[in-house]
Amino acid sequence: MYPKTKKMIQQLIEDEVIPGANFGFITTNERLEYHAGSAAILPKREAIKENQVYDVASLTKVFLTATIFLQLWQEGKLAPDDKVSRYLTDFTDQKVTLRHLLTHTSGIEGYIPNRNTLSASELREAILHLPVGKLFEKEVRYTDIGFILLGFIIEVIEKDSLDNVFAGRISGPLNLTDSSYHPRDKQACAPTEMDPKRGMIRGDVHDPKAYILGNHCGSAGLFSTLTDCLTFSQMILNRGELNRKRILNEKTVLLLLKDWTPNGKLNRSLGWDIKTKGSKNYLFHTGFTGTFIILDILQKTAFVFLSNRVHPTNDNKSDYLNQRDRLVDCYLAEKETMKNQIDFRRSKSDE
Numbered sequence: 001m002y003p004k005t006k007k008m009i010q011q012l013i014e015d016e017v018i019p020g021a022n023f024g025f026i027t028t029n030e031r032l033e034y035h036a037g038s039a040a041i042l043p044k045r046e047a048i049k050e051n052q053v054y055d056v057a058s059l060t061k062v063f064l065t066a067t068i069f070l071q072l073w074q075e076g077k078l079a080p081d082d083k084v085s086r087y088l089t090d091f092t093d094q095k096v097t098l099r100h101l102l103t104h105t106s107g108i109e110g111y112i113p114n115r116n117t118l119s120a121s122e123l124r125e126a127i128l129h130l131p132v133g134k135l136f137e138k139e140v141r142y143t144d145i146g147f148i149l150l151g152f153i154i155e156v157i158e159k160d161s162l163d164n165v166f167a168g169r170i171s172g173p174l175n176l177t178d179s180s181y182h183p184r185d186k187q188a189c190a191p192t193e194m195d196p197k198r199g200m201i202r203g204d205v206h207d208p209k210a211y212i213l214g215n216h217c218g219s220a221g222l223f224s225t226l227t228d229c230l231t232f233s234q235m236i237l238n239r240g241e242l243n244r245k246r247i248l249n250e251k252t253v254l255l256l257l258k259d260w261t262p263n264g265k266l267n268r269s270l271g272w273d274i275k276t277k278g279s280k281n282y283l284f285h286t287g288f289t290g291t292f293i294i295l296d297i298l299q300k301t302a303f304v305f306l307s308n309r310v311h312p313t314n315d316n317k318s319d320y321l322n323q324r325d326r327l328v329d330c331y332l333a334e335k336e337t338m339k340n341q342i343d344f345r346r347s348k349s350d351e
Helices: 003-014 059-074 098-103 120-128 144-158 162-171 207-216 225-237 249-257 317-350
Strands: 021-025 032-042 272-275 280-287 293-297 299-307
Touching: 003 021, 003 032, 003 225, 003 293, 003 317, 021 225, 032 225, 059 098, 059 144, 059 162, 059 225, 059 249, 059 280, 059 293, 098 144, 120 144, 120 207, 144 162, 144 280, 162 207, 225 293, 272 317, 280 317, 299 317
Parallel strands: none
Antiparallel strands: 021 032, 021 299, 272 280, 280 293, 293 299
């Protein structure tokens, strides 16, 4: 299944673009899991585990924050066009809505002086008072600030920390035993970057803001495995339900295929990127550490890719990003070819 895609992943490992990867596919009738390469290069090379734990970085945005937002919307506790200031009274701007945060069209300028030296409360205060710039509603400017604010809003509504809300609403019902802000065994996690101050980061979140905010961060911080990410993806492909556990309504899931940006032309859904290929829309999201998920809701297929491409150093950014995009394109082309072959065989058998 998907031999060209698997070959390309193997080439990324051989070219040392990534140390290794756990990756898998969902098709209409099966779920496939693979692993290749190494989990670590330094201080010594370690073989990758079958279900390696990864810092999934910004997959937290869709895995946790956007999904919980959708649940709260279904329950009538919030709505996309609510003002941020309705829930966060210290937030200084009066025109930014939840839709803007979810679609990265808020125009919030994210620079925070001395960010890495701030405490969690100081960082929260700085985020609440960031200015809105000239790009408000004009274009997508991908940022973590919007989802950090969404995480704060979820905590205000639920009166609990994000990790507890996630456990109660998503990871518990779906039995995602390896998905949390706090991995049970840090040494079981694939390491990320060798940091001059933190040393080799392993089992602690790589993202600087998430490191400070801890389990109150809606933009990054989750650790997970291929099995758990595939299970979550399967829930979305099943239009919100898995193993008789209803996480989202079918109507809500189908609404994700719509462009939710203010002008409806910027290819962002509620949390997800909309990747268009031909006449089809796919839900797509990436993580800085070397992760991504791509979902075809209508055909019920998925590709989940987990790696620690920032290990041991984050000096391959442009090459990795280019190779990642080529990998996604390879998968989509191979998927379409396979579908056409299946459709052709079915049409011949019907003659």
